[in-house]
Amino acid sequence: MNYWLVKSEPDDFSLDDLKKKGREPWTGVRNYQARNFMRDGMAPGDLALFYHSNIAPPGVVGLAKVDSDAYPDPTQFDAKSHYYDPTSSPDNPRWMLRDLIYEASFKRFVSLPELRECKDTAGMRVCQKGARLSVQPVTEAEFKAVCKLAGYTA
DNA sequence: GCCAACGTTGGC
């Protein structure tokens, strides 16, 4: 079992949106490192911290669970999509994704400044200045520390 | 293979 952090802009797709839909193919990742983590690193049942970016303050709002194998991101073949990639082909798809399902909403929001302050979470990639990776691994210890800050127990 | 230019992300 591995642990992850996934970023989303809440104006675009929030944890509440995931809660409403229940399941969401994690489309639109167009960064190779993030893709590799999602395609090669994730496994069904893994848990991910759900992080809201591009708001003030950003932070972790809850949990999602990985619930599929990796498969091609359909938006890469859709000419009308914002995520359309004309250089990718169905024979050899460049962008792979997995489905995420809703797991939990934290009662207490854990902001980025809090993550930076807490010694158990300060080493997370998301705490580094200029961190842009939208899918990133976190250690079990970091995952548990964030849950603790959120007052969350499974 | 280098690196400047560009577009994007994301904190503030």
Place this chain on the structure above:
DNA sequence: GCCAACGTTGGC
């Protein structure tokens, strides 16, 4: 809305 940091592209 600003701008620093980052990843990618493309000329050479």
